[in-house]
Amino acid sequence: MLPFAPFSLETPDTWATAHDLLADPGARLVAGGTDLLPSMKHRIFRPGVLVSMRRLPGLRTVEETADGGLTIGAGLTLRELSRLAPVRARYPALAAACATVATPTIQATATLGGNIMLDTRCVYYNQPEGWRAGIGGCLKCDGSVCHVAPKGKGCYAAHSADTVPVLWLHGARVVLASADGERTLPMAEMYQDDGIAWLAVRPGEVLTRVLLPAPAATVLHRKARTRAAIDYGYLLVAASRGPEGYRAVVSAVGPRPIEVSGDTPERLAEAAYATVQPLGTHLQPATWRKKMVRVEVRRAAELL
Ligand SMILES: Cc1cc2nc3c(=O)[nH]c(=O)nc-3n(C[C@H](O)[C@H](O)[C@H](O)COP(=O)(O)OP(=O)(O)OC[C@H]3O[C@@H](n4cnc5c(N)ncnc54)[C@H](O)[C@@H]3O)c2cc1C
Numbered sequence: 001m002l003p004f005a006p007f008s009l010e011t012p013d014t015w016a017t018a019h020d021l022l023a024d025p026g027a028r029l030v031a032g033g034t035d036l037l038p039s040m041k042h043r044i045f046r047p048g049v050l051v052s053m054r055r056l057p058g059l060r061t062v063e064e065t066a067d068g069g070l071t072i073g074a075g076l077t078l079r080e081l082s083r084l085a086p087v088r089a090r091y092p093a094l095a096a097a098c099a100t101v102a103t104p105t106i107q108a109t110a111t112l113g114g115n116i117m118l119d120t121r122c123v124y125y126n127q128p129e130g131w132r133a134g135i136g137g138c139l140k141c142d143g144s145v146c147h148v149a150p151k152g153k154g155c156y157a158a159h160s161a162d163t164v165p166v167l168w169l170h171g172a173r174v175v176l177a178s179a180d181g182e183r184t185l186p187m188a189e190m191y192q193d194d195g196i197a198w199l200a201v202r203p204g205e206v207l208t209r210v211l212l213p214a215p216a217a218t219v220l221h222r223k224a225r226t227r228a229a230i231d232y233g234y235l236l237v238a239a240s241r242g243p244e245g246y247r248a249v250v251s252a253v254g255p256r257p258i259e260v261s262g263d264t265p266e267r268l269a270e271a272a273y274a275t276v277q278p279l280g281t282h283l284q285p286a287t288w289r290k291k292m293v294r295v296e297v298r299r300a301a302e303l304l
């Protein structure tokens with residue numbers, strides 16, 4: 001078993017204390033810990049202080065909004081979300097996406113906020129420290145070369161959070177809180193094309209709520225992965241059919257999910273195939289994953 005490096009745990013019960021603690025560059029927020037703690041054991045992150053969200057007020061509420069939407073607290077677990085009656089009735093693809101994450105045990109601890117803020121992943125990065133040292137680390141952690149694209153200057157690690165493509169197609173916005181106040185950001189503006197700085201979030205900001213408008217289209221979530229549990233998807237697709245035609249958001253193919261549109265399932269699939277360019281961040285070959293983009297997007301759209 002891999003041991004933790006020493007750290008201290010703070011469990012503030014006021015937002016003022018939490019923001020003070022998070023002002024320390026050596027501090028890091030922890031929600032369910034299902035992604036952060038394994039990464040700490042791998043020495044990917046070495047925070048001196050973990051700031052727990054567990055006792056902070058207002059993070060576990062669900063409210064109906066006047067326009068027929070929902071406001072969901074970032075501290076709700078994926079299992080709670082997948083079982084919530086208004087989510088199952090009005091956003092069934094979100095409930096389905098939550099139920100595909102990892103395993104039921106992990107879903108019972110993992111939070112919505114942690115899923116949206118999930119780190120990007122790569123086969124050269126999500127490894128124990130000794131494994132990474134064997135290849136000299138990489139640009140994203142402890143090294144100076146990208147093993148996926150050695151001549152490039154960037155990192156292409158993939159964002160693989162299951163809830164994100166569905167929330168994106170539903171037009172969700174997130175509320176980010178800091179000592180300076182709150183701001184909202186559309187999910188479609190949350191991610192950047194850089195595997196190291198993939199979040200358009202400022203230091204110290206905490207995601208407190210997700211604002212979901214009333215559903216305007218039917219949305220479907222598909223996940224291609226090696227085994228039917230535990231494994232992350234090597235390709236995530238959410239597709240929708242609404243008054244404006246078909247749309248799809250494809251994820252796990254780079255730091256930023258990619259949106260395409262088309263007037264038929266075939267044209268949507270061709271648009272995705274032309275736009276999405278997976279790289280060698282996964283065990284599955286990139287050329288095969290590219291072919292699977294067309295297959296998975298068409299399947300998703302045809303099922304709508
Ligand atoms: C075996 C295994 C399989 C997995 N499979 C999947 C999978 O298939 N799909 C998938 O999507 N995920 C998967 N995960 C990852 C993880 O379980 C989920 O993404 C989970 O939702 C993360 O939430 P958390 O509350 O545990 O986040 P944490 O681990 O607590 O935090 C993750 C990151 O988000 C930050 N953070 C957390 N909450 C907030 C907030 N409210 N505001 C600002 N920053 C915040 C933390 O600082 C940290 O950097 C898997 C994990 C494991 C161990």
Ligand code: SF4
Nearest residue numbers: 122138146147155156
């Ligand atoms: S894409 Fe390159 S820099 Fe980024 S994690 Fe993978 S190997 Fe490292």
